[in-house]
Amino acid sequence: MVGIEFCFLAGTYHATPWGRHANEADVEWPPSPWRILRALIGVYHRYSLCERYDEDVLRRLIEGLAAEQPVYRLPGAVHTHTKHFMPIAGGKTTLVHDAFLRVLPEDPLGVYWSEAHLDGQALALLGEIATLMPYLGRAESWGEARLVSNPPDRWDAMPMELDAATEMLERGEGEMVDLLAPVSPSEWPLVRSKWPVRKSSLAGVNHLVDALRLGTDVIEKERLNMPLGATRVLYVRRRLDLAVPSGSRPSASLRRDVPKIQANVARFRLVSKVRTRVLYALDVGEVMHEALEFIGAKQDRLTPALTGLEPKTREPLRCGHAHAFILPVDEDLDGYLDHVLVYKREPFDQEDLDVLQALRQLKTPEWWPGRERRWQLYFEGVWHAPAGSFSRGEPSGDVPDAYVRPSRVFTSITPYLHPWHWKRGGAKFGPADQIREELRRRGFPEPVSVEALAQIRLAGLPYDARKFRKLRYGARQELPARSGGLWRIEFAEPVYGPIALGANCHYGMGLFYAGELDSVRFPSERQASAEGG
Structure with missing residues (x-):
C-alpha cells in the first residue's frame, strides 16, 4: 500500500471542481485523483527534482498511481464561504463567492492506493515530492504532506464499485460525488489514438504524464469539455460533519466529543x-x-x-x-x-x-x-x-x-x-x-x-x-x-x-x-x- 496524508495548516481547503464556476460556491471533496497527480507533477518541476530523478522515474510513479482509483480517509469538514467584491475592467466591482472547507489543522486527509506497486526510485521520488508539497488545491490551502505505508482505521470515500461504498449508502451515511481521474495506463493508448498528431498543441502528448501536464489554455484552445486522458469516476463519500470546530485540536478538558x-x-x-x-x-x-x-x-x-x-x-x-x-x-x-x-x-x-x-x-x-x-x-x-x-x-x-x-x-x-x-x-x-x-x-x-x-x-x-x-x-x-x-x-x-x-x-x-x-x-x-x- 502507498498513501499520502495532507494536513491543512490554515484549517481551510479551497478547490473548485472541474466544470463548476467559482461563484457556485462548490468545493471538490475529496480532492480528485486528477488534481493530486497534477500536483505531484507540479512539485517535481517546481523544485527541480528532475536533476536527481529522470523523466522515466516520474512516468513510472504517475502510471503506477493512475492504475488504481484511491480510497480516502477524510477529516471532519464544514462547508462555508465568504463574499467579497473584486475589481473588474472599467473600474467596476463584482461580487465573488469564495467557498472552502474548514478542517482541523492536525486532522489529516489521507489518500491511499492499496494495490499500487512502485519500485524503489519511484517511491523515493514520491517521498520527496510529499515533503516539498506546499499546498493542495488552490494556493490558500497551504499545508504539509507525508508518505505513509499503514492504512487508517476507516475509509470515508471510495469508488462506487466497492461493496463498502454500497453499504455506506444503504446506511444513509454517504453521498455520491463525481471526481475527475486519469484513465488507466492500459486505456491511454486508445484515448491517445483518437487525437490526430496534426493538432499542434497535442503533438507532443505521447504519454499519460504529458496529458496531465496540459494547462487549461490548451484545453480551451482545443475546445475540450474534459482534459485529455481524464474520466469521471463515481465515488461515495461520508456526509460532511456540520459540528466540527476550527482552530487547534481540543485538549482533554476542552473537547468537542464531550457528552x-x-x-x-x-x-x-x-x-x-x-x-x-x-x-x-x-x-x-x-x-x-x-x-x-x-x-x-x-x-x-x-x-x-x-x-x-x-x-x-x-x-x-x-x-x-x-x-x-x-x-x-x-x-x-x-x-x-x-x-x-x-x-x-x-x-x-x-x-x-x-x-x-x-x-x-x-x-x-x-x-x-x-x-x-x-x-x-x-x-x-x-x-x-x-x-x-x-x-x-x-x-x-x-x-x-x-x-x-x-x-x-x-x-x-x-x-x-x-x-x-x-x-x-x-x-x-x-x-x-x-x-x-x-x-x-x-x-x-x-x-x-x-x-x-x-x-x-x-x-x-x-x-x-x-x-x-x-x-x-x-x-x-x-x-x-x-x-x-x-x-x-x-x-x-x-x-x-x-x-x-x-x-x-x-x-x-x-x-x-x-x-x-x-x-x-x-x-x-x-x-x-x-x-x-
Whole structure:
C-alpha cells in the first residue's frame, strides 16, 4: 500500500471542481485523483527534482498511481464561504463567492492506493515530492504532506464499485460525488489514438504524464469539455460533519466529543457580505439575542437560560449571570468579527442545543436604525469550559478557541463598562475595583494586577474604547460608565475563559482575549484619570 496524508495548516481547503464556476460556491471533496497527480507533477518541476530523478522515474510513479482509483480517509469538514467584491475592467466591482472547507489543522486527509506497486526510485521520488508539497488545491490551502505505508482505521470515500461504498449508502451515511481521474495506463493508448498528431498543441502528448501536464489554455484552445486522458469516476463519500470546530485540536478538558449534557460553550462561524468590524460587536450580540428569542418562541422552547428573560413577564432574570453570554469574537485579531461564542456557566440542556442548532442566519429587525444587515451562521461545535478554575501547569494553547483557553493574562478586546457608580458608601469604587469584585463574584481567583490600557492594536491599527458601540438599540440604557475602558488582567496561575464583565457583557461588551495583545499603556500619572472612563 502507498498513501499520502495532507494536513491543512490554515484549517481551510479551497478547490473548485472541474466544470463548476467559482461563484457556485462548490468545493471538490475529496480532492480528485486528477488534481493530486497534477500536483505531484507540479512539485517535481517546481523544485527541480528532475536533476536527481529522470523523466522515466516520474512516468513510472504517475502510471503506477493512475492504475488504481484511491480510497480516502477524510477529516471532519464544514462547508462555508465568504463574499467579497473584486475589481473588474472599467473600474467596476463584482461580487465573488469564495467557498472552502474548514478542517482541523492536525486532522489529516489521507489518500491511499492499496494495490499500487512502485519500485524503489519511484517511491523515493514520491517521498520527496510529499515533503516539498506546499499546498493542495488552490494556493490558500497551504499545508504539509507525508508518505505513509499503514492504512487508517476507516475509509470515508471510495469508488462506487466497492461493496463498502454500497453499504455506506444503504446506511444513509454517504453521498455520491463525481471526481475527475486519469484513465488507466492500459486505456491511454486508445484515448491517445483518437487525437490526430496534426493538432499542434497535442503533438507532443505521447504519454499519460504529458496529458496531465496540459494547462487549461490548451484545453480551451482545443475546445475540450474534459482534459485529455481524464474520466469521471463515481465515488461515495461520508456526509460532511456540520459540528466540527476550527482552530487547534481540543485538549482533554476542552473537547468537542464531550457528552452534550456537559457542554456549556457553543461556537458559530460568522459570515457576511461586508465583514463586520470588532467595533460593532454589541450590534451582532444584540441581533443574535433577538434571533434566539424568535427561534425559541417559534419552537415553543423559549428557554430563559438563552434569552435571560422570564418567559411570561419578559422581565430580565435575577440569577447572577447564570444565563447565556453571546460573545462575538475576532479569532484571528484582524479587527473583524469571525465567530460568535455562546457560553453558559451551567451545561446546556437539550432544549438549549435544539435552539442553537436551529440558528442559521441573523438579520436586523424592522425597528433597527439604518439599512438591513444580514449574517450567516455556521454551527461548528460544542465544548465544556471549566471557566474560572485554575489550569494546572502552563497552558498548552491546544484548545479550540482563543477566548476560552487557559491563560495567566487576559486583555480587553471590547470596552469594559463598569456597572456600578464610583462611590459606594462614601468610598471610592473605581473600575479596577469593580473588575476585581466581578471576578470574585464569578468564581475567579484574585488577580495579581488590573491595569488600564490607552488602546489596543489589531492588525497594526489602534483601537480605543471611544470608537466602539456601547449602548444597545433595543433598550433604554443609562450606564454609570461614560465611555468605557480597556484593561489588562493578570492572574498568578492560568485560568480558563471566557471572561466578559460589566454592563452589556451578555452581548459582547467587556470581553477579554486570553493572552497578550499589542497595546499601549497609560503613563503612570494618567492612570487615575484613565480609570474614570
